[in-house]
Amino acid sequence: MDDLHPQEPHDHRPPRADRSPTAADLxxxxxHLAPAVRERLATERIAWLCTLRPDGSPHVTPVWFVFVRGxxxxxxxxxxxKARNAAHDPRVxxxxxGGEAPVVAEGRARIWRAPAETGSPTGSTSVFPPxxxxxxxxxxxxxxxxxxxxxxxxxxxxVPVGRWLLAGTxx
Numbered sequence: 001m002d003d004l005h006p007q008e009p010h011d012h013r014p015p016r017a018d019r020s021p022t023a024a025d026l027x028x029x030x031x032h033l034a035p036a037v038r039e040r041l042a043t044e045r046i047a048w049l050c051t052l053r054p055d056g057s058p059h060v061t062p063v064w065f066v067f068v069r070g071x072x073x074x075x076x077x078x079x080x081x082k083a084r085n086a087a088h089d090p091r092v093x094x095x096x097x098g099g100e101a102p103v104v105a106e107g108r109a110r111i112w113r114a115p116a117e118t119g120s121p122t123g124s125t126s127v128f129p130p131x132x133x134x135x136x137x138x139x140x141x142x143x144x145x146x147x148x149x150x151x152x153x154x155x156x157x158x159v160p161v162g163r164w165l166l167a168g169t170x171x
Contacts, residue, residue: 061081069131079152112127
């Protein structure tokens with residue numbers, strides 16, 4: 001495990017958007033989730049990410065995300081406020097839109113950093129997990145490996161769920 005490769009990807013099947021969930025998708029963090037929640041995680045396009053500024057105040061921003069292997073993944077510019085905040089304090093919260101059926105998760109972000117020159121149109125030189133890159137491409141038609149600003153590079157937040165808040169109940 002190093003800064004560029006926090007863990008080796010272990011699931012190279014097509015992203016969830018292209019297949020039905022299977023038993024392999026159920027991790028200890030997701031096994032108790034209702035099918036409707038798992039469906040929202042697979043199909044909703046916007047989540048709200050809350051990071052903490054160095055002074056402890058919250059920074060909330062809408063983000064594109066994928067939910068792969070029971071983990072939230074968020075792509076961001078390497079120089080963004082959210083990336084700087086998560087590098088300083090990895091505690092984050094994520095919420096899906098819609099107040100009638102709240103889906104909120106808390107976790108600690110691990111940052112995958114790719115230098116600006118890593119990106120390629122095919123993602124073939126990416127240091128990011130191939131199944132996560134494929135999931136972003138399938139969901140948003142977006143190559144998450146390409147930097148927004150050449151000088152800052154691209155980052156992925158990997159956020160394993162530490163705790164869920166579902167229907168007003170911490171789990």
